[in-house]
Each structure stands twice: as C-alpha cells, then as structure tokens.
Amino acid sequence: xxxxxxxxxxxxxxxxDENHVSQALQKALQxxxxxxxxxxxxxxxxxxxxxxxRMLLNEAGAEITxxxxxxxxxxxxxxxxxxxxxxxxxxxxxxxxxxxxxxxQAGIKVGLDTGFSRDxxxxxxxxxxxxxxxxxxxxxxxxxxxxxxxDMIYQTMQTLGITHTEEVAKVGDTEVxxxxxxxxxxxxxxxxxxxxxxxxxxxxxxxxxxxxxxxxVVDIVLA
Numbered sequence: 001x002x003x004x005x006x007x008x009x010x011x012x013x014x015x016x017d018e019n020h021v022s023q024a025l026q027k028a029l030q031x032x033x034x035x036x037x038x039x040x041x042x043x044x045x046x047x048x049x050x051x052x053x054r055m056l057l058n059e060a061g062a063e064i065t066x067x068x069x070x071x072x073x074x075x076x077x078x079x080x081x082x083x084x085x086x087x088x089x090x091x092x093x094x095x096x097x098x099x100x101x102x103x104x105q106a107g108i109k110v111g112l113d114t115g116f117s118r119d120x121x122x123x124x125x126x127x128x129x130x131x132x133x134x135x136x137x138x139x140x141x142x143x144x145x146x147x148x149x150x151d152m153i154y155q156t157m158q159t160l161g162i163t164h165t166e167e168v169a170k171v172g173d174t175e176v177x178x179x180x181x182x183x184x185x186x187x188x189x190x191x192x193x194x195x196x197x198x199x200x201x202x203x204x205x206x207x208x209x210x211x212x213x214x215x216x217v218v219d220i221v222l223a
Contacts, residue, residue, distance in 0.1 A: 001166045003187065003221040006103055007111040007153055009046065009172035012195020014096045014112065014214065015124055020083060021045060022196075025052065028075035032068065034060055045196045046115050046174035048146030049073055077117060084123045092128055093194050095215035100133045102218050109135040109160050113152040115176075117141040136160055147176040150184030169221050171214060173197055178205035190217055 011017040022041045044052040050073050057064045100110050114121050118139040136156050140146035169188035170181030173195025181189035191202035191210045202210050209220055
C-alpha cells in the first residue's frame with residue numbers, strides 16, 4: 001500500500017526553533033510564580049500546551065485550577081503570537097519546502113499538525129507563505145484530544161479522504177510525535193533530529209526511522 005499522506009509537526013520539525021517555544025512557556029509560568037528549567041520543559045514540547053502546563057504544575061505540587069492553566073496559556077499564546085508575527089528568526093528548516101514540493105509532485109498529500117493552538121499555527125503558515133505548499137493544517141485545540149492521541153492525524157485523514165493509516169507517515173522531533181504516529185497506526189513514524197530530542201532520545205520511542213533532515217523522508221515514503 002503506497003503512502004498517500006505525510007503529516008509533519010511544526011516547531012522543531014519543519015519550522016526553525018531555537019528554544020523559542022520552551023522559553024515562552026517558561027516565561028508564562030514564571031509570571032505566575034512557577035520556576036522551571038528549560039531541561040524540564042523541553043520534553044513536553046509537542047504536547048497540547050494547556051496539558052503541558054498542567055503536567056508541569058502537577059510536577060511542582062502546585063494547587064491547580066482551570067483558571068490558572070487558562071491564564072498561563074493565554075500569556076504563552078500572547079507571547080508566541082507576538083514572536084511569530086514580528087520575529088526575523090521565523091523561517092523554515094533546511095530542505096523543508098523542497099520536501100513538501102517533492103512529495104506533492106509524487107502525488108502525496110502534505111499535512112501539518114501541532115501542539116500549538118490554531119491562532120499561532122495560522123500565523124506561522126501565513127508568514128512562511130505555506131498556504132499553497134501544504135494540503136491541510138490542524139491544531140491541538142481543534143480536536144478532542146491532542147498528542148499522544150491520534151485525533152489530529154485522523155482528522156487530517158478524514159479531511160483529505162485517506163482511508164487507511166497504512167497509507168500515512170508521521171514526522172516529528174519529540175517523544176509525543178512518535179507516540180502519536182504509533183497510536184494512529186501510521187506505516188512510518190519518522191523521528192527527525194532538528195528539534196528538541198537527540199537521535200538517542202528519539203530511539204527510545206521506537207520510530208520506524210530516525211533522520212537528520214526531513215529531506216530523507218522523501219526516499220523513505222517512496223521506497
């Protein structure tokens with residue numbers, strides 16, 4: 001069964017990220033009196049951000065309320081929107097746009113999914129001028145369950161008319177990307193070392209492939 005769809009993560013996989021996301025989350029938490037190192041935040045990159053906040057607060061033994069999580073998340077979103085709307089650091093990672101083009105020329109659909117909310121994801125797509133470079137975008141606040149649940153992959157498949165998960169590949173840079181792809185039953189689950197996790201860290205989560213560039217995905221899915 002040939003691959004018909006590749007679903008890529010955004011920050012760290014297709015979009016350059018030099019700890020911008022984890023620093024914004026760190027800053028939002030700090031504003032509310034919670035201090036976390038980037039080393040403790042980075043492993044949660046890829047999760048739906050309100051869930052990541054809840055996990056961190058739980059780890060700190062904080063008194064957690066939905067209002068507190070909402071307030072921290074709102075501060076994070078505000079900071080991220082400002083960054084992605086104005087930063088000159090926003091750019092595609094190497095070979096990403098050529099990879100999108102090569103896949104689509106081969107008749108393979110390109111999807112993006114993300115732990116960001118829709119408002120942040122749309123700003124990124126618009127500023128990178130990717131509206132016509134991809135076939136579908138889904139954000140974590142548009143489905144019932146974010147990663148590691150497979151909801152975003154299933155929603156992408158449904159929208160694009162892809163019937164079988166054996167026809168789908170998932171590409172990401174974090175633990176939760178690998179688990180999302182495996183939970184969805186994707187034929188290929190590809191870990192890329194351009195983001196948060198090293199090759200050794202990714203291998204713990206049993207990707208079918210581990211690569212140093214998304215350009216390698218083309219040969220994997222066309223093999």
